[in-house]
Amino acid sequence: MPELPEVETVARLLAPRAIGRTILGVEVHWERTLGGSSARDFKRAVIGAKIVALHRRAKYLIFDLRRDERPAGHLVGHLRMSGRMHIERAGFEPGIHARLALALDDGTIFHFIDVRKFGRISFEADLQRVFRRLGDEPLEKSFTAERLHALLLSRKRRLKPLLLDQSVVAGLGNIYVDESLHRARLHPLSNSGSVDLSAARRLHAAVQKILRAAIDGEGSSFDTFYRTPEGKPGRFQARFRVYGREGKPCGRCKSPIVKFTVGQRGTHVCPTCQPYRATLKPRRRSARAKARRAR
DNA sequence: ATCCTATCCTGGCTGC
DNA sequence: TGCAGCCAGGATAGGA
Numbered sequence: 210m211p212e213l214p215e216v217e218t219v220a221r222l223l224a225p226r227a228i229g230r231t232i233l234g235v236e237v238h239w240e241r242t243l244g245g246s247s248a249r250d251f252k253r254a255v256i257g258a259k260i261v262a263l264h265r266r267a268k269y270l271i272f273d274l275r276r277d278e279r280p281a282g283h284l285v286g287h288l289r290m291s292g293r294m295h296i297e298r299a300g301f302e303p304g305i306h307a308r309l310a311l312a313l314d315d316g317t318i319f320h321f322i323d324v325r326k327f328g329r330i331s332f333e334a335d336l337q338r339v340f341r342r343l344g345d346e347p348l349e350k351s352f353t354a355e356r357l358h359a360l361l362l363s364r365k366r367r368l369k370p371l372l373l374d375q376s377v378v379a380g381l382g383n384i385y386v387d388e389s390l391h392r393a394r395l396h397p398l399s400n401s402g403s404v405d406l407s408a409a410r411r412l413h414a415a416v417q418k419i420l421r422a423a424i425d426g427e428g429s430s431f432d433t434f435y436r437t438p439e440g441k442p443g444r445f446q447a448r449f450r451v452y453g454r455e456g457k458p459c460g461r462c463k464s465p466i467v468k469f470t471v472g473q474r475g476t477h478v479c480p481t482c483q484p485y486r487a488t489l490k491p492r493r494r495s496a497r498a499k500a501r502r503a504r
Numbered sequence: 505a506t507c508c509t510a511t512c513c514t515g516g517c518t519g520c
Numbered sequence: 521t522g523c524a525g526c527c528a529g530g531a532t533a534g535g536a
Contacts (some may be wrong), residue, residue, distance in 0.1 A: 433515085
């Protein structure tokens with residue numbers, strides 16, 4: 210599923226074809242793609258606007274628009290489970306899952322294709338409306354191990370649901386959380402409030418290393434959904450150590466990977482490398498326990 | 505504050 | 521071969 214590395218890949222590969230283009234026409238095949246606005250309003254907002262920048266925030270793609278050299282809002286895209294974006298020459302056949310097409314001024318056409326119809330491309334005059342709920346970007350300089358540690362301590366939640374919460378850390382999804390927790394040797398059910406600084410450092414390093422490697426590999430494609438704007442699968446799935454590897458040997462210790470559900474998400478764990486302890490930080494021994502030990 | 509469930513969707517898979 | 525039923529999954533809303 211598209212997470213930060215996949216969205217980053219789409220942004221990078223789409224940018225050279227999108228930036229500088231003016232939108233000349235719009236075809237809406239599935240109106241709900243527009244996230245609530247009508248096709249009529251959407252067309253009015255974007256036709257004649259020029260795409261001047263394309264960037265990523267969390268799992269969102271943002272196309273900055275200008276009209277008469279003045280800022281004119283943004284197209285905000287989210288691929289959710291199965292969305293794809295392509296910019297192709299006229300004549301390209303986008304298939305039955307095409308949801309939205311934008312005709313560009315160089316004769317190419319931007320296609321949004323989405324089997325499961327959860328993806329969205331909306332027009333937003335103000336980005337704050339969408340972005341105010343988003344937490345830290347995990348690859349930004351300001352996202353340090355100490356910062357992550359503070360975030361973990363500020364909540365009392367299980368590690369995995371916390372890392373999936375976009376208002377805490379923005380951009381991680383099911384795959385990269387499972388891979389990161391495994392690399393950091395942390396159990397997804399561990400209490401976030403009990404993670405000590407050294408564990409937070411391991412997790413921080415794991416998240417950044419895995420995200421960077423996945424961006425290098427142009428994302429992960431383990432099913433038919435995610436493809437780059439060039440139509441190619443990603444390559445990082447070859448380096449999964451736990452995700453989708455139930456019953457197969459752990460990449461580190463060869464124990465069979467176990468799958469179970471956490472917060473309604475399929476969750477993959479090496480029971481040897483990621484032992485479950487409800488509390489990670491050793492509890493201060495009570496005076497009574499100390500006395501017992503001393504005897 | 506946190507957790508849990510339902511919702512949105514479809515294609516692919518399982519089992520009969 | 522066909523068909524019913526279940527499942528995956530990101531984000532969000534609402535209830536416990």
